[in-house]
Amino acid sequence: MDQPPSLWRWRFMGQPMVSNPTGDAGVPEESAGQPLAFLPAASADEARFRPSRMAAETASGGQGKGPFVVIVRGRDELTRWLCDPPAGLQWLQVEGLLGDRDAWALAAQDLSDVPLDVMLSAPGAEFSNLYRLVEVSAAREVRVSVPAVPGFLKAVRLAASLGLSIRLLPGQPSAEAIQEMAAALELYLHDPAVEAPVEFFHSVLAWMRGAPAGSLWRILEEDPAVFRHEEDAGGRLRLPRAAQAPWQETAPPDVVQAQLARLVTAGAECATCRWRPVCQGYFKWPDPGYSCQGVKRLFSTLEAAAGEIGQDLAGCEGQPGLSGSDKP
Numbered sequence: 298m299d300q301p302p303s304l305w306r307w308r309f310m311g312q313p314m315v316s317n318p319t320g321d322a323g324v325p326e327e328s329a330g331q332p333l334a335f336l337p338a339a340s341a342d343e344a345r346f347r348p349s350r351m352a353a354e355t356a357s358g359g360q361g362k363g364p365f366v367v368i369v370r371g372r373d374e375l376t377r378w379l380c381d382p383p384a385g386l387q388w389l390q391v392e393g394l395l396g397d398r399d400a401w402a403l404a405a406q407d408l409s410d411v412p413l414d415v416m417l418s419a420p421g422a423e424f425s426n427l428y429r430l431v432e433v434s435a436a437r438e439v440r441v442s443v444p445a446v447p448g449f450l451k452a453v454r455l456a457a458s459l460g461l462s463i464r465l466l467p468g469q470p471s472a473e474a475i476q477e478m479a480a481a482l483e484l485y486l487h488d489p490a491v492e493a494p495v496e497f498f499h500s501v502l503a504w505m506r507g508a509p510a511g512s513l514w515r516i517l518e519e520d521p522a523v524f525r526h527e528e529d530a531g532g533r534l535r536l537p538r539a540a541q542a543p544w545q546e547t548a549p550p551d552v553v554q555a556q557l558a559r560l561v562t563a564g565a566e567c568a569t570c571r572w573r574p575v576c577q578g579y580f581k582w583p584d585p586g587y588s589c590q591g592v593k594r595l596f597s598t599l600e601a602a603a604g605e606i607g608q609d610l611a612g613c614e615g616q617p618g619l620s621g622s623d624k625p
């Protein structure tokens with residue numbers, strides 16, 4: 298496909314993320330100004346066959362055809378979009394199909410180079426099916442997106458051991474989930490067998506090493522200004538984690554800034570939080586009363602790791618004969 302690389306593809310196909318503080322790691326600026334539209338397969342089909350109403354065009358504010366992601370929930374939909382990807386398609390978001398052996402046999406074929414983002418809903422129960430993605434990942438880029446619900450660590454461990462990129466979706470994690478996130482972070486930081494990125498750890502660590510990272514909302518692809526999920530055929534947009542959001546049905550592009558401003562004005566925890574530049578109130582949504590004690594410990598662990606990397610790099614600078622790939 299001749300489209301510019303999408304954000305998550307860009308990240309995991311990008312340069313080393315922590316050794317070069319002025320490098321290319323983290324989320325790039327959306328200089329093209331084109332938001333990414335997420336469309337259910339049915340409405341994307343409709344748009345595809347009716348060019349006068351390109352859904353991507355609608356979602357990008359009528360500024361022309363924009364990049365888009367198609368959400369597929371059935372084997373037939375997966376087949377159709379893998380076999381005949383139109384221009385503008387960035388990847389397929391695959392939901393509810395991990396248990397379908399035949400779907401993955403199909404996706405492992407050399408039909409096209411469309412990447413897949415495989416969404417898990419119950420990672421503690423689904424994790425053993427991740428083996429099905431090994432052959433698929435030989436044919437195309439594959440990422441697994443894992444909600445941080447109790448039991449998710451088994452899925453993260455297996456996906457990481459299989460070399461799959463991971464997007465951990467924390468939401469507002471419970472105390473139990475925080476414990477598993479700490480274990481997942483330990484895995485990401487210290488297990489030499491983990492080579493593919495584990496987000497959001499990956500980009501936040503890069504940010505702590507000086508790379509531009511945007512915000513946690515963007516790292517996790519939940520900022521409605523950039524990642525636009527259509528709620529219905531009328532083009533209404535859905536807020537991230539909207540099923541739990543009590544007070545807003547649509548997603549104005551400045552929702553992240555507006556939410557953070559409300560929190561700071563109200564004197565919430567974010568007002569004095571040192572992680573605000575990268576977090577931007579992510580963990581206070583949708584419940585502004587959520588306590589960030591646990592997630593702040595995760596940030597501190599990442600900060601300590603970034604410091605250790607800096608010390609290692611400084612030590613290497615002082616050693617004659619160490620350069621390039623010899624450096625950590």
Ligand code: SF4
Binds near residue numbers: 566568570576577580
């Ligand atoms: S970690 Fe919590 S308190 Fe800090 S900026 Fe994020 S949401 Fe606000």
